[in-house]
Amino acid sequence: MKLGNAPDSLPTRGHAAKRRSIIDAAAAVFCREGFAGANIDLVAAEAGVSRQTVYNHHGDKERLFAAVVQEMTERSNAHAFDVLSTFPDDPADVESELTAFAVRLSASLMCRGEGGFLRKLVEAEGDRHPELFEVWRREGPGRIWSALAARFARLAYAGHLDIEDPDLAARQFLALVNVDLKLPLLFREPVSEETLQANAARAVRTFLRAYGRDRGPPPPAREA
Incomplete structure (x- = not known):
């Protein structure tokens, strides 16, 4: 299964907790990879959520940043x-x-x-x-x-x-x-x-x- 289509590994998390996990994951990815090297798939993998979940919460990479x-x-x-x-x-x-x-x-x-x-x-x-x-x-x-x-x-x-x-x-x-x-x-x-x-x-x-x-x-x- 492709990373971008992976289901959320923690489906019972609330909206606020999931949003925080995405922010924390994105911070780690942007800090490690830089803006150019970062992408939504890396953030989703780090947060343990699907690619679509990241898009639903924050839209594209620029808005997430x-x-x-x-x-x-x-x-x-x-x-x-x-x-x-x-x-x-x-x-x-x-x-x-x-x-x-x-x-x-x-x-x-x-x-x-x-x-x-x-x-x-x-x-x-x-x-x-x-x-x-x-x-x-x-x-x-x-x-x-x-x-x-x-x-x-x-x-x-x-x-x-x-x-x-x-x-x-x-x-x-x-x-x-x-x-x-x-x-x-x-x-x-x-x-x-x-x-x-x-x-x-x-x-x-x-x-x-x-x-x-x-x-x-x-x-x-x-x-x-």
């Missing part, structure tokens, strides 16, 4: 905003609490599967799909930068940091946290907790040289 990028961006954002909710809004020790936050953020943005998929696809396919990845840049990193900038603005307002441009500070913080992880993750090298901790500590120390306050304890927060 767009759906995968959108879904992975949404998942990555959900994890990132969970971490952003733990940002130290009123730190007793700015350096240690920002370092702990940076560890959590690195683990979410850089070390989860969704982030790895998106980085690889942007590098490999960004030139061929500029509109799609412009949407990703705006809805993914753009939203995270903006949310992080708002939190840094509050720390500066409360006197914990000395920041004139919170948007720039947020981008620089993310760049410092991520820069030393890009190469090992590119080559799929494991990143230990100790490595994440050391990387975050270096990043935060550098960040605080630019934006830290050294004029004694912060003043009391002003009332809104």
Whole structure:
């Protein structure tokens, strides 16, 4: 029997579960084969469904690719905003609490599967799909930068940091946290907790040289 005509191996799965399995399978195939090398038959085999099921859910390869990028961006954002909710809004020790936050953020943005998929696809396919990845840049990193900038603005307002441009500070913080992880993750090298901790500590120390306050304890927060 041809692969494209194979029946679904798990016919009892619900619509949402089957859709997720197709998205996960397509992400693996696009990441492994690239857009040009991927096809619906490979995705169907990876997901354990029929070729027609993939078409029923997502249509052709182009629409499936767009759906995968959108879904992975949404998942990555959900994890990132969970971490952003733990940002130290009123730190007793700015350096240690920002370092702990940076560890959590690195683990979410850089070390989860969704982030790895998106980085690889942007590098490999960004030139061929500029509109799609412009949407990703705006809805993914753009939203995270903006949310992080708002939190840094509050720390500066409360006197914990000395920041004139919170948007720039947020981008620089993310760049410092991520820069030393890009190469090992590119080559799929494991990143230990100790490595994440050391990387975050270096990043935060550098960040605080630019934006830290050294004029004694912060003043009391002003009332809104």
